[in-house]
Amino acid sequence: MPADNTLTNPKIVVLTGAGISAESGLKTFRDNDGLWENHRVEEVATPEAFEQNPSLVYRFYNARRAQLQQDDVQPNAAHQALAKLEQALGDDLMVVTQNVDDLHERGGSKSVYHMHGKLLSARCAISHQSFVWRDSFDHTTKCPCCHRVTLRPDIVWFGEMPLYMDEIYTALAQADIFIAIGTSGNVYPAAGFVQIAKESGAYTIEANLAPGATNALFDQSLTGPASQIVPEWVNELLSNYAL
Numbered sequence: 001m002p003a004d005n006t007l008t009n010p011k012i013v014v015l016t017g018a019g020i021s022a023e024s025g026l027k028t029f030r031d032n033d034g035l036w037e038n039h040r041v042e043e044v045a046t047p048e049a050f051e052q053n054p055s056l057v058y059r060f061y062n063a064r065r066a067q068l069q070q071d072d073v074q075p076n077a078a079h080q081a082l083a084k085l086e087q088a089l090g091d092d093l094m095v096v097t098q099n100v101d102d103l104h105e106r107g108g109s110k111s112v113y114h115m116h117g118k119l120l121s122a123r124c125a126i127s128h129q130s131f132v133w134r135d136s137f138d139h140t141t142k143c144p145c146c147h148r149v150t151l152r153p154d155i156v157w158f159g160e161m162p163l164y165m166d167e168i169y170t171a172l173a174q175a176d177i178f179i180a181i182g183t184s185g186n187v188y189p190a191a192g193f194v195q196i197a198k199e200s201g202a203y204t205i206e207a208n209l210a211p212g213a214t215n216a217l218f219d220q221s222l223t224g225p226a227s228q229i230v231p232e233w234v235n236e237l238l239s240n241y242a243l
């Protein structure tokens with residue numbers, strides 16, 4: 001908890017990463033050797049990979065999209081706890097996720113900033129329009145807007161600009177509390193959010209199974225599985241602030 005818990009309406013920014021969805025049945029990127037069909041994720045998640053080997057990239061995202069929609073992939077108690085926090089805090093909470101799954105939304109969150117895009121979405125490479133997309137698609141699939149074969153995964157790849165950066169930096173500058181949940185702190189700009197929040201005076205918390213790469217920048221570490229430590233943190237926060 002922050003030293004000053006006299007705040008009545010704390011402004012909170014939550015950053016989530018693959019670790020929050022691990023107990024929902026989705027693999028993280030860097031915990032289990034990070035390989036997919038013998039490719040490191042960095043090799044399939046780039047504009048260059050899409051240009052050189054589009055069928056590999058379509059296959060990678062089609063497999064992940066299908067997996068996300070299997071019955072055994074469901075939101076866990078950590079996603080649900082953040083939805084409960086949203087109900088209490090409203091606009092004073094911003095949930096930013098690096099995850100491309102929809103488990104926050106299925107867990108009840110109404111407002112989630114998907115800075116790395118969404119798996120259940122396809123984007124026209126020409127108009128940049130996004131469409132809800134639950135099925136597989138590839139280089140033969142026609143785009144609903146231009147009727148050409150221009151659809152790409154609606155994912156922010158390595159080397160591309162993450163989404164909502166203005167909104168996120170504005171919220172970080174105003175945050176009283178910043179918490180990073182289940183992210184290894186290896187991928188920027190998200191890994192730099194803790195520094196920005198700290199410089200703006202926020203109390204910073206890392207919630208993870210193990211310390212991440214930027215652990216030294218956090219004021220507090222909550223160690224354990226997200227499904228346990230996140231609900232505990234939310235409940236403590238709600239009672240401390242009488243929310």
Ligand code: APR
Pocket residue numbers: 016017018019020022023028029030031041098099116181182183184185186187207208209210211212224225226227
């Ligand atoms: N509870 C809490 N934390 C967990 C759990 C769990 N059950 N399981 C794993 N973790 C932690 C790991 O200790 C690790 O620090 O989650 C983190 C997952 O790290 P990464 O696999 O690196 O995922 P993330 O930080 O989200 O990756 C960032 O990299 O590949 C790109 O664009 C992709 O958004 C992704 C970005």
